[in-house]
Every structure is written in structure tokens, then in C-alpha cells.
Amino acid sequence: MYICVCKAVTDSQILTAIENGVCTRKKLTHCFGIGKDCGKCNKEVIALLERRAALVQSLPCASNQPITII
């Protein structure tokens, strides 16, 4: 399902990125360009990060920090 229609980015792409250490909204924006056009996807991106954080205690974040939603 498309999360960011403006950039044609799906939930699967975002979840894969999160699982590979892209663990902040800012980093996801940097990687995919999501949230920078109309901004309507930001709530859903944050919800994906929160759901993932609730499921996994410690993701292999590049900076070894817990998930931070910025």
C-alpha cells in the first residue's frame, strides 16, 4: 500500500528501511523524500515507526540508538 503518494513509496519499502537501520522519520525523509511535498504521509510514517518500535525492542539502528521519532 502506498504511504507516500507524492513519492510513490509503499509501507513495505518503509518497513524494510526501518528494519535495516533507518530508524527516524528524518532519515526516512532523507532516504525516500517522503513527507516533503504535501506532508499528508507524515502521520502514517510516524505510525509505522511507532508500531515497529512497539514490536521490536532494539532495531539495528545505524547509530545504535533506540527508535526516535523526530
Ligand code: FES
Ligand atoms: S503523500 Fe508524502 S509528501 Fe505527499
